[in-house]
Amino acid sequence: MEKIVVHSWNELQEQLYWGAYDAGIDRYRSPFVFRGVEDVEYRLETALSRLGGNYLAMEQHLLRNFRKYAHRDVVEKDSIWDWLAVAQHRGLPTRLLDWTYSPLVACHFATRDIEKYDIDGCIWMVNFLESQNFLPQDLRERLEEYGGDVFTTTILSASIHQLKDLKHHYSTVFPVFMEPPSIDDRIVNQYALFSFMSDPSFSFDDWLRQYPELVRKIIIPADFKWEVRDKLDQANITERVLFPGLDGLSMWLKRQYSPKNRQRLLQE
Secondary structure, X not given: OEEEEOOOHHHHHHHHOOOOEEOOOOEEOOOEXXXXXXXXXXXXXXXXXXXXXXXXXXXXXXXXXXXXXXXXXXXXXXXXXXXXXXXXXXOOOOOOEEEEOOHHHHHHHHHOOHHHOOOOEEEEEEEHHHHHHHOOHHHHHHHHHXXXXXXXXXXXXXXXXXXXXXXXXXXXXXXXXXXXXXXXXXXXXXXXXXXXXXXXXXXXHHHHOOOHHHEEEEEEOHHHHHHHHHHHXXXXXXXXXXOOOHHHHHHHHHHHOOOOOHHHHHHO
């Protein structure tokens, strides 16, 4: 895995858009998706796996009860993939991992918590197009049939009706990228998509170690976070935009009016 430490805004932009030019169409269309994290030591682990214990057995109970108690109109279609997307979006621990097509949105998530400005953050970049070469043939053919770059809940529902089908039908472990339905402005504004492993007992980290050419890790040093944050704010990449509503507005205002030396003040 390639690791790059950046120290300037220009260097950060150069690395985020690395490999974006597609000579076949003479356009800039990056094959990468992005995930920003506040701590460089964070792994690509799902909230489900972080529960610990027998989390694989808990998954079905979490989803069953979420479907039981949620309003039926929260999903457009009653498929396991639509329910998973909504559950992940609403904070339920699932096998899904959040990603974005936008490198600047990823930068936001790497710098949104000013109480973690004493530690390095990072942006994960994964070549989602190349990762599809590891899909089983029937899933690759299904994706080609629909003509998309990643799966949607509709495409997946046509091939996989239950989560257990993934492990029972396929002998290999592979990642899948899925775009959620546009159920609200947050998903749209964050340019969001999800990934999951065919076997949730495997982390994306472990799988990527076998294929380091698919992943890049851009490290944002702690002393560079403030500059990134201030320039993102000027570009309007903020909680007010990414989390439309009063919650996002409050998060944005709280951060905007917090002093730069907040960490030192808290320690004294």
